[in-house]
Amino acid sequence: MEPLIIMIFVVFGTLLGGLLCMIPSLHIYNVAGISLVIWLNLRNAIPYYAIAPFFMSMIVAYSFINTIPMTFFSAADESAGASILPSVDMLKSKRGFDATIMSGMGVFLGVIILILLTPFYYFIWTYINIICAPHLHWILGLVIVFYIMSEWPKGAGRGDKWWKKFKDSWRNVFAGTCTFILASCVGLIVTTKPLAPPEMSFQNIMPIFLGFFAFPSIIQTLISDAKFPSEQYQSKYVNCKWSDFGVAALPGVIGGLIAAYLPAVTAGIGAIFASHMTNHRNLQQASFEKSKNKNTMVKLYTPEIYYQQERVFLIGGGVTKVMYYIGAFLFLFVLTELTPNGMGRGGLNVLLKPVFSPEHGDYPIMIGVILFSAAISLLLMIYLTYFVIKILPKVNVKLVYSIVGVILLFIVYFMGGKMMGLLVAAVTTCIGCIPVFFNCRRSHCMAVLLTPIALNMADYGDAIAQLLRLN
Amino acid sequence: MKGFTHFMSAVAAATFIPEVVRMSTSSRLDSVEGAANSFIMLLPGIFGLLPDFMDFKLGQFFSIAEYEIDPDPLNPNPQEMTDIFAKAVNQAGDTGKDTRVQLFPIQLGASLWRQYNIIFEPRAVVIQFNEIVKTSQCPIYGTAPEGKRYGRTELKYELKARTNEICWMNKAIQWLRHKIKGPDHPPGPVKPSTLDILSGTQFAFHKESDGKIYFNWLPWHRTWSHSYVFGVILSIPVFIGAYLFGLYNWWLYGLVAILGFWVHLTEDMTGHIGGALFWPLHMPRSEGLELFKASDPRTNFSLDYTAIVLILWNIDRYSTKKIDMPGWLFLLVFLVIPLYIYFYVVAKIKKKLHSAPKPTMEEPDGSAEAIVD
Known part of the structure; x- marks a missing residue:
């Protein structure tokens, strides 16, 4: 009977996760928070042995299906500087379907790799986990250092004086640093003086993350003039090559493992590190060839490996999502002598820890759950993409975002601490708007967790709180 | 080399100093003497990125x-x-x-x-x-x-x-x-x-x-910012700061900063442009040894991977001591063999890429544009 009940909850979790992540602009931590509220209301309805499969299937569905709102309902426009994502770029050229399917296939590849890497988790990852554990504070510190110092100035540096050139060039870098510092301050305040009572502590995070990620996207969409073609081409096949999957696997796995292991490091941050490490585009560089055209002196030949990057980005992004979302939760079930409590990370782990403990033998069950849920999610994603493309010409994106905005405001008010929650969300929305309007990385907002976690791991939390007079 | 390679190499170099690893270990790990939750390891990372940071984010605007x-x-x-x-x-x-x-x-x-x-x-x-x-x-x-x-x-x-x-x-x-x-x-x-x-x-x-x-x-690139002497000058505030704050082993902070900076310059010497190695004592920019192109993905990836393996090896042997394997065997299994496989696979891929015929069309064929079905 137990397997049947687990399967029912897997189907239920997959459908619920798929439904939740179709809401545009929600961050994974928001989904996790809402999931927990659902759990609190359904705790008597879900048997103990089905809790983990239920939440796992929600996360699996999220990994697959959030590609759809990310592609079709994202808000980047001409103000996004040079940072338009390939999925948005493809949407503009009527290839939103291709972008979604490639990302989805990347997620499916990620699921297969995640399972095939099982021996790695038991025999190598556990050691890395234990070796790095007492050093996490400076590793996180290094993530912060590289993340800030590697933001590239997007301005061309125009001006007749050095300071004018500097100003033109540094807009996005300055905005990024500013966002990082402000988000760090919010993080230090919130971790020192929690806004919600301890029994509802998980709700602390919700208004913060809705403010940093959801509301700025909503504002951006509402004021944006960007127009995307509502007619999208529907390919019959997956428009990429087999070799794209091979090339995308390495950055996907590295980025995902970084995000899955390091607290507060998201898939976006992990992907930045992985791309710096693994980009092999220069294996073949653009070359100058003799021109046969009388209007030109040379022909610059751009090799196929340049074009491949777009596809690798989409597929690799899918792999990263799996390692980050699903892997971080799956590691909870890797129970060894070195890791008797598993190696789980991420929002869902934190949320479930008080109500659930992994046991030996859970790992293979979770593998089965992932495979079952992934199969349903992949099919669901394909058919939902068809559906979205069909209704896209009739959808008023601004109206959808307005409705989502109102719903989220209600969620913040009723589940995130009433007026205090709204106030916190207002502050973090202002900070979250900086990257949106000044074209820097939005993950700078993750400093809200990165900085306090790094400082607390090094036992400097109290000292900093005293310095800020928060104690 | 790329920024990330300099960054990782600089950190890896610092982990060879046992006291730096021990100071960086969390004090919750009571088996390591001298564990002090230090953030000292950030310094080689920062100074490893600093030469190019100064060039591309500051220096170029003065030219x-x-x-x-x-x-x-x-x-x-x-x-x-x-x-x-x-x-x-x-x-x-x-x-x-x-x-x-x-x-x-x-x-x-x-x-x-x-x-x-x-x-x-x-x-x-x-x-x-x-x-x-x-x-x-x-x-x-x-x-x-x-x-x-x-x-x-x-x-x-x-x-x-x-x-x-x-x-x-x-x-x-x-x-x-x-x-x-x-x-x-x-x-x-x-x-x-x-x-x-x-x-x-x-x-x-x-x-x-x-x-x-x-x-x-790029006349402003790899000039004053890529100097061993300037690296020492830049680390003076680090020495002074660490001393004034009364940090344990204060001199190590400045030392790892210099180390990070110097690792960057030395790696850059393998490329085509060197640096103004002794600025301000000797101003001209040097040529490089021209061993690799700075953008060569094989050099960058192999150095990044080597740095990760060495960091794990060093922090384990100087703090956690969980790897129950002789050093030579660890490096053979986790460094030499994987890199051998990597270079073999990449050589095959590169050969295939370069043997593919180049299209004779004058305009790009748009092979990534709507490979429609």
């Missing part, structure tokens, strides 16, 4: 060019551009004073740029407009300008890519390079340059005793 070429995005005129370029070269030749020319990119949209090439003939400069490219530098089919796409202007002086004004430092580096690689190839023509996305580029022109103009690409 104000005498001539600027900033084409109109809606109506770019390649002839006007080559005329300005030639004026800068000719002025350097006529007056004997160095000149610089700054070229800017042409942004057409959020992720759209007009690509152009600067092509050098012995006595002429050509600027040719190509297709519109995305930020990924992929051309978009059918966007090449119509009609004549280039401008060409004769130069009064011949350009050359290698200087013959060699100082003692460059003579020493040339000697070392010849010992490692054999004699240099005879200097060829100045290679064409492509300008498309994000930032522009700068060239400096210097007339030499043979009457030719030495052509210096």
